[in-house]
Amino acid sequence: MYQRTLPPFPTLGVFLEYLKAQGELETIDAPVSMYLEITELHRRVIATHGPALCLAKAQDRQGNKAQMPVVANLFGTPSRVAAGLGTDIEGLKGLGQMLAWLRSPQPPQSLREAHSLLPAARSALQARPRKTARPRKWRDLDPDFSLLPVQTCWPGDAGPLITWPVVITRPPGADDPASYNLGIYRMQVMDRDRAILRWLPMRGGAAHHRLWQSRGEDMPVAVVIGADPATMLGAVMPAPEGVSELALAGMIANRRASIAPCATIPLHVPASAEIILEGTVSPTEVALEGPFGDHTGYYNEAESYPVFTLKRLCLRDQAHYLTTFTGRAPDEPSVLGITLLEVFKPLLRQAIPEIIDIWMPPEACSYRIAVISIAKTYAGQARRVMMGFWALLPQFSMTKTIIVVDDDIDIRCWADVMWAVSTRMDAARDLLVIDRTPVDPLDFASPLEGLGGKMGLDATRKIGTETRRNWPDGLVMDASIAEQVTSRWHEFFPSDI
Known part of the structure; x- marks a missing residue:
């Protein structure tokens, strides 16, 4: 506390x-x-x-x-x-x-x-x-x-x-x-x-x-x-x-x-x-x-x-x-948003316990994109998280895009997130699109002021009734080999790189 x-x-x-x-x-x-x-x-x-x-x-x-x-x-x-x-x-x-x-x-x-x-x-x-x-x-x-x-x-x-x-x-x-x-x-x-x-x-x-x-x-x-x-x-x-x-x-x-x-x-x-x-x-x-x-x-x-x-x-x-100014990040509102996200997390987990972590990139106007990692245990869970997030707080109803990933993904690493999107998501099955929902009135991409679409991307591994295919094992190097290469690193590269 x-x-x-x-x-x-x-x-x-x-x-x-x-x-x-x-x-x-x-x-x-x-x-x-x-x-x-x-x-x-x-x-x-x-x-x-x-x-x-x-x-x-x-x-x-x-x-x-x-x-x-x-x-x-x-x-x-x-x-x-x-x-x-x-x-x-x-x-x-x-x-x-x-x-x-x-x-x-x-x-x-x-x-x-x-x-x-x-x-x-x-x-x-x-x-x-x-x-x-x-x-x-x-x-x-x-x-x-x-x-x-x-x-x-x-x-x-x-x-x-x-x-x-x-x-x-x-x-x-x-x-x-x-x-x-x-x-x-x-x-x-x-x-x-x-x-x-x-x-x-x-x-x-x-x-x-x-x-x-x-x-x-x-x-x-x-x-x-x-x-x-x-x-x-x-x-x-x-x-x-x-x-x-x-x-x-x-x-x-x-x-x-x-x-x-x-x-x-x-x-x-x-x-x-x-x-x-x-x-x-x-x-x-x-x-x-x-x-x-x-x-x-x-x-x-x-x-x-x-x-x-x-x-x-x-x-x-x-x-x-x-005084302050408002503009593209970084600005003070974006810094406040990043920092106070740490305060939001217990509220999120209280309502949606499977959430492991959340990141709202400041480059996306602080709140328009959310990347959420979950501990997935059942089919359809990513969509439940999306719907719960949008409904939890008024601020989150302004989020246009949610990307849900598994807990093995570093949500602050865009390379990791994009790898999950490209290898764990099928556009026809895993894309959730909702029309005419509340959005930021300042979002000029929306067709109507204050009303626009939302998109959810389920970039989690598919389980149960979500797929008929067996999910393959990921590539992980043997731990002893990784330690062995680490211990011999200077033998391979005496001058260091």
């Missing part, structure tokens, strides 16, 4: 100090433009698994210096994502086990098992957020988006884009933090006090908005730019049913999440927030959003989304503005 092994990071600033001490933060004193230049800088750094960046002299397109430092590439490596979750890469498995247990808790069967569940039980006690007074380090500014160093990522973008906003919404009724949804939805800045919120229909923010629309009322919305890492990562992780993102953040941080009241809307926000935008979203007003460069490597088409009206802008003393 998950146990936090790193010190607490109550704010983004504390986390940055930790990264600096680990040699994982680089401060850049040279001027960097928030118009395109920062994207190119970030692209080159993340491609080399480089450090997080703190831009001391960020500038707008006209060369005006920003009022605050800008942080980019914060979660640009798996190790920094794991650190934000309070652990290392190996510890992510324990976090996934805790989430799987919370999804379907089982009573312990022995004293040893009960002892192993203690960390999960302690974490569950951190689930309820704690309300606090408004921090004294917060100060109000004019509600003006131009005061923020908002990034323009790509030459063809429709305008500046807030790329790392934690958007907080709730349903109508009492202000109950247990009902909050925290999501990352990009925001196109339109003018001084208006921005467009892009949320897809299946997201929590969009579901809340539909409830407010049915009442014909403005929806209160708070946006946080920069917070403690547990809150930011909790907003992008798959919280178990009945566990809010704030509760998940408390479990990760090993302390109850502190939330403070907004001044102009009936909502609370994390007390760790660097920048807070308080406002409302109209039940009727929409505006054309985009086009913007996206994770597909293309510009998405312009579409209409709800308009956010800014009522209040609040900054923490010495606040940092957090």
Whole structure:
């Protein structure tokens, strides 16, 4: 089970100090433009698994210096994502086990098992957020988006884009933090006090908005730019049913999440927030959003989304503005996807126990292709795994292609995977094609927006009623011969090769 092994990071600033001490933060004193230049800088750094960046002299397109430092590439490596979750890469498995247990808790069967569940039980006690007074380090500014160093990522973008906003919404009724949804939805800045919120229909923010629309009322919305890492990562992780993102953040941080009241809307926000935008979203007003460069490597088409009206802008003393870009991998979303896959695995195995491992290549837009290895024991098992995977989590319903292989295949080695596809799959028998299923609306290969096909490739050895032919034995060298050649290697090649 998950146990936090790193010190607490109550704010983004504390986390940055930790990264600096680990040699994982680089401060850049040279001027960097928030118009395109920062994207190119970030692209080159993340491609080399480089450090997080703190831009001391960020500038707008006209060369005006920003009022605050800008942080980019914060979660640009798996190790920094794991650190934000309070652990290392190996510890992510324990976090996934805790989430799987919370999804379907089982009573312990022995004293040893009960002892192993203690960390999960302690974490569950951190689930309820704690309300606090408004921090004294917060100060109000004019509600003006131009005061923020908002990034323009790509030459063809429709305008500046807030790329790392934690958007907080709730349903109508009492202000109950247990009902909050925290999501990352990009925001196109339109003018001084208006921005467009892009949320897809299946997201929590969009579901809340539909409830407010049915009442014909403005929806209160708070946006946080920069917070403690547990809150930011909790907003992008798959919280178990009945566990809010704030509760998940408390479990990760090993302390109850502190939330403070907004001044102009009936909502609370994390007390760790660097920048807070308080406002409302109209039940009727929409505006054309985009086009913007996206994770597909293309510009998405312009579409209409709800308009956010800014009522209040609040900054923490010495606040940092957090930003990123989205494009073809590697980018931060792809790194987050690779890393959090380790957290998903226990949830997958809980639902589909025969799964041994899973790999979602970042080159395939992080989630559009999944390679899954299984311990196969009966005919038709690969298809069962495909159907279960697509139905398990909303994120997995966006996966277009699943390749299922046996557990002797290295799923991260494309040569191994292609060998399995070419030698263990018959196109007529082992290809599963499904039409008109939910897909990423940004997938321009689909014939209809949001609806497209899925493909499953059964590249496992065929058993039972799957085939009438005997499956041949694989080629494996005698172990003694392999050891003999290894021991004589320098005899064969004295100069080494």
